[in-house]
Amino acid sequence: MRNNHILIAVGLNRDLAENVPLILAENEEQLQTISSELGRILEGNVCRLANGLVIITAPGR
Amino acid sequence: MSLEPEMLVNILFATLAGFLSRWSLLKVDFRQNPTYPNGYLIHLMIGLIASAVGAISVPALLAKDYVAITFLFLAFEHFRDVRKIEASSLEYLDKAHYYPRGAAYIDGIAKTFESRNYLAIVVSLTTITAILATGGVFSRTMSITTAAFAAIAAHILINRFIKGQVIKAVADIEIGEISFRNHNVYVNDIYVANIGLEVMKKRILERGIGVLIKPKGENEKIMLNNIGQRQAIEHECSRLLGLEKYIESRRDFETGNIGMVIIPIRKEPKSLIHIIENVPLLEIVKKQARSTGGNINEK
Known part of the structure; x- marks a missing residue:
């Protein structure tokens, strides 16, 4: 089975993420750009939760 | 001599x-x-x-x-x-x-x-x-x-x-409709994956193909639930049509149907169905069905 780990989160609201490295974006456009860049750099999957928080995941090693 | x-x-x-x-x-x-x-x-x-x-x-x-x-x-x-x-x-x-x-x-x-x-x-x-x-x-x-x-x-x-069998002996393959609900991509009603980026969502809607693999019976559901079998299907699809960006599949718990989304380099839905239909049925999954009293490959 494949287990994914959360590498980092990107969001517009500081309160949405705890115990996970979080990058705050100023607006939706910046959130999309940062998430895309992080996805490429970390070679992870970019997922978005119902509360708007973006998480970058990668298979656990 | x-x-x-x-x-x-x-x-x-x-x-x-x-x-x-x-x-x-x-x-x-x-x-x-x-x-x-x-x-x-x-x-x-x-x-x-x-x-x-x-x-x-x-x-x-x-x-x-x-x-x-x-x-x-x-x-x-x-x-x-x-x-x-x-x-x-x-x-x-x-x-x-x-x-x-x-x-x-x-x-x-x-x-x-x-x-x-x-x-x-x-x-x-x-x-x-x-x-x-x-x-x-x-x-x-x-x-x-x-x-x-x-x-x-x-x-x-x-x-x-x-002689080995192929997927079309155990399942019907058809093209499914790709849709998004929030950030989740669905093929018909089967959840396939979460897509966080707007550009990726747009790309999937424009260039992606959704496929529905419907097992013909209960034992066929077990066969297609095998990770190795699904990997074989995804491998053949991505190798033969080329993989532009993305391939993912997920099984519907209720029906046992499998939804798959692929963004191929060659966007040819008919070829995709033909490829999936002719993927060999792995020996390990046939054994599983036979050991549980399945009638697959029995004459």
């Missing part, structure tokens, strides 16, 4: 029968395995050696040449190595694919190559036995003709026994 010309012809005929049997099963199809021309030639030559082993064994036994027979049985050991060589070669090449074949698929391919050499041995063995058994009873021409029919019968019987 000198070999009589008549016996030499018998051996050559039996070798030819085994070789033709092996050749007829060596297809270069869209799956491109074995590779052409070098992989093709390697398997053809191994098949020729296998046929010769089968053809020589009976005359050697009749001549009480037990040393020769011992060496011939040693040759069998090498055919087991065919599986190992094929498996290690495919495992090594797997790293070069965007989406790997996976261990289960590689094991199935390697076993197939090994078993087909045994087919060549059995066909040539049957041929030479038929020639020698009927030699004293029939005329020469009649004896050879009988052996040819025996070879064809052996080929058909064994081929029917080892």
Whole structure:
């Protein structure tokens, strides 16, 4: 089975993420750009939760 | 011991029968395995050696040449190595694919190559036995003709026994509609994946193809729930149509249907269905169904 780990989160609201490295974006456009860049750099999957928080995941090693 | 010309012809005929049997099963199809021309030639030559082993064994036994027979049985050991060589070669090449074949698929391919050499041995063995058994009873021409029919019968019987099935025997494949609910991508009503980026969502909607794989029964659901089988399907799709960006599949718990989304380089839905339909059904999943009383592959 494949287990994914959360590498980092990107969001517009500081309160949405705890115990996970979080990058705050100023607006939706910046959130999309940062998430895309992080996805490429970390070679992870970019997922978005119902509360708007973006998480970058990668298979656990 | 000198070999009589008549016996030499018998051996050559039996070798030819085994070789033709092996050749007829060596297809270069869209799956491109074995590779052409070098992989093709390697398997053809191994098949020729296998046929010769089968053809020589009976005359050697009749001549009480037990040393020769011992060496011939040693040759069998090498055919087991065919599986190992094929498996290690495919495992090594797997790293070069965007989406790997996976261990289960590689094991199935390697076993197939090994078993087909045994087919060549059995066909040539049957041929030479038929020639020698009927030699004293029939005329020469009649004896050879009988052996040819025996070879064809052996080929058909064994081929029917080892013949593999493909996905279309256990499932119906159709194109599904891709849609997004929030950031989740669905094929019809099956959740497939979470897509966080807007550009990616747009790309999937524009260039993606959604496929629905519907198992025909309960045992077929178990078969398609095998990770190795799903990996084999995804591998063939991504390798043959090219993978622009993304392939993912998920099973619906309620119905057992599988939803798959792919963004291929060649956007050809009909080809995609054809590819999935002809993906081999892995031996490990057939065994699972049979052990639970399934009627798959039973006649």
